[in-house]
Amino acid sequence: MHLTCSEAYVVTGGRGAVQTLTTSGYEETPLEPGTVAWFTPGTIHRLVNEDDLRITVLMQNSGLPEAGDAVLTLPPRYLADPAAYAAATVIPADAPEEERERVARARRDLALEGYRALRAAEGPEALAAFHEAAAALVRPRLAAWRARWQQGAEAAASATGEQLDRLAAGDVSHLAEATVRAEQPSTQGKFGMCGRLDVYEGTS
Secondary structure, three states: OOOOOEEEEEEEEEEEEEEEEOOOEEEEEEEEOOEEEOOOOEEEEEEEEEEEEEEEEEEOOOHHHHOOOOOOOOHHHHHOOHHHHHHHHHHOOOOOOHHHHHHHHHHHHHHHHHHHHHOOOOOOHHHHHHHHHHHHHHHHHHHHHHHHHHHHHHHHHHHHHHHHHHHHHHOHHHHOOOOOOOOOEEEHHHHOOEEEEEEEOOOO
């Protein structure tokens, strides 16, 4: 679950589904080539790969998700202890591939244990408790998140406002500053929350 970022999937191949859990209840959205699906902060989400699912994931807020904006649905005993949560979720970058895969699978299994308990719970209390625990886990990072947002997403939105002001005044000088950029993945074959992924880090 992301605490401040919306997430979108652009499906480019295969088939699958995204299971979601919010205060409105449980839903399952089919994913097939051409589907664009998105959800807002507070949505517990689980990707299901049915047949070689391939998606491009678009995240809001200048890399906040990579800075820890997501909290996994681990059982409450992990959520209440930041050290235990970190030990259960961090995949050691310098470990051999086999060890990283083992840790990723163990993390997934713990997240599924907590997810199933949240789905089975009656009433909103369990989900509210998860929201509170997730917020407590990320609270120490909020100052760094705010700085990243200010330098990225907020700055980009402010630049758009300035461009609108210029256009309204008949000033088109910013159009002469047009640029073209291309990105290659900054990491290849990294283990993410939803499987193997390549990461592209944009500026907004």
